[in-house]
Amino acid sequence: MRKIQLAVVPGDGVGKEVVPAAIDVLHTVAEVHGGFQFEFTEFPWNSDYYVEHGKMMPDDGINILSAYEGVFLGSIGNAKLVPDRVSTWDFIIKIRREFEQSINLRPAKYFKGLKSPLVNPRDFDLVVVRENSEGEYSQVGGRIYKGEDELAIQNAIFSRKGSERAMRFAFELARKRRNHVTSATKSNGIFHSMPFWDEVFDEVKKDYQDVDTAAYHIDALTAYFVTRPETLDVVVASNLFGDILSDLGGAILGSIGIAPAANINLNGKYPSMFEPVHGSAPDIYGKGIANPIGQIWTAKMMLDQFGFEDAGSLLLDSIGDVIESGFVTPDLGGKASTTEVAEEIARIFKEKAK
Missing domain, CATH: 3.40.718.10 (Isopropylmalate Dehydrogenase)
Structure with missing residues (x-):
């Protein structure tokens, strides 16, 4: 059984809602697929942390993250607390540069049922x-x-x-x-x-x-x-x-809420970082309606990077089925909650894996 150690940074706003939902899906994927499991360690680094400590992460934050096989990031940014240039350069770009994440990967794919x-x-x-x-x-x-x-x-x-x-x-x-x-x-x-x-x-x-x-x-x-x-x-x-x-x-x-991304380290010296691109969306944070698909599709890219492309493909197919069914969050015209969409994706994944 391969155990994959991941650092988790939910970050700001809806990151704190979609990351737990995606982690639940990843646990289901690992359980159904077999052969690997994820072990997550969460870090509370975000704009609130900056307000309290005057920095986006501890001085040894990069060294801490370097011990993990990957970084699973939700969203960083709250302009009311921290200027965007600070949260971006002192966290996201700092990690990309110091971990030599020389490739940024961003897919775009049409799904049936998507407007x-x-x-x-x-x-x-x-x-x-x-x-x-x-x-x-x-x-x-x-x-x-x-x-x-x-x-x-x-x-x-x-x-x-x-x-x-x-x-x-x-x-x-x-x-x-x-x-x-x-x-x-x-x-x-x-x-x-x-x-x-x-x-x-x-x-x-x-x-x-x-x-x-x-x-x-x-x-x-x-x-x-x-x-x-x-x-x-x-x-x-x-x-x-x-x-x-x-x-x-x-x-x-059709919605920035479903767009994923990966920052890839190619030389194996440092972890890669996986993050959706929707931002922290403070206007909907706390309402339970944030779209988890961007974070879950990002998880699919992480599965690919770790060599589990078959599980990743099945997960993307499951996402497509959920979108086509119309069981989606309000940004895609549906009425489902963040948790409900994630649970439905996990359920379909189980069915497809039989």
Whole structure:
């Protein structure tokens, strides 16, 4: 029996509701599947912790988390208590950088019964592979002068190692899917970094002759996410472009409440982190109506990462069945509670596993 040690950070707002619901589902998955079980250790690090201690986590927080095989995060952020730039940079990005989580993975898939804002979703099923460690989100730069002469400089950092790492991950993933990789670029407008990105992509694809490729400028590609998302399979992009595209992927799903994400460490030195992208949603916290599907789909991605892809696929099928049945939370037009939806997913999973 493999025991998987996970650090759990419910975080702020609805994270404290959807994380327990997803953990219950994971226990069911482990019980039914057999061969593994999860052991969860919860940490109370969030905006309230910041108010009390003046920091988002203890000084040795990173060292504490490093002892676990994965971090299962709910949501971080409460702008009334902590500026978003603090909660983001001092917690989420701190973990991503120090744990060398160089890949951010964000799928977007149409489910029957889901009210996508697209008139004809045409069963799109895509995933954005976002370079997660450098690019436009570097901390290199600064500000000088005051008044009308004030100047801000933000340097984007693109290394061959970081770019190639993301691209090879995308190609390997495409081989497990529909054998197509699309590169997001803007080499007609950004003078240095994007031509460099294109050159690295052209070099990498030579090692994957069995995988079809395309490269689109980011402005055209954002349009394709809306007009023809069914033609996209794996999309690889820089940090900023990947962030924008993956949020657009969440939008065409029909609800940000079901969008998952994973921050992947590739070298095995540190844990990966798994988090939905819906945020803390303080306006509905405490009402019991937060959609748990984003957290549960995130759990599916965690199962995949640990090598239990068969259980992960069955869990995603169970999510699809629940959505198609209409037994969903109010954000998807239903009347079910957070707990009820999670229990229904677990019930269907059991039935499918028989």
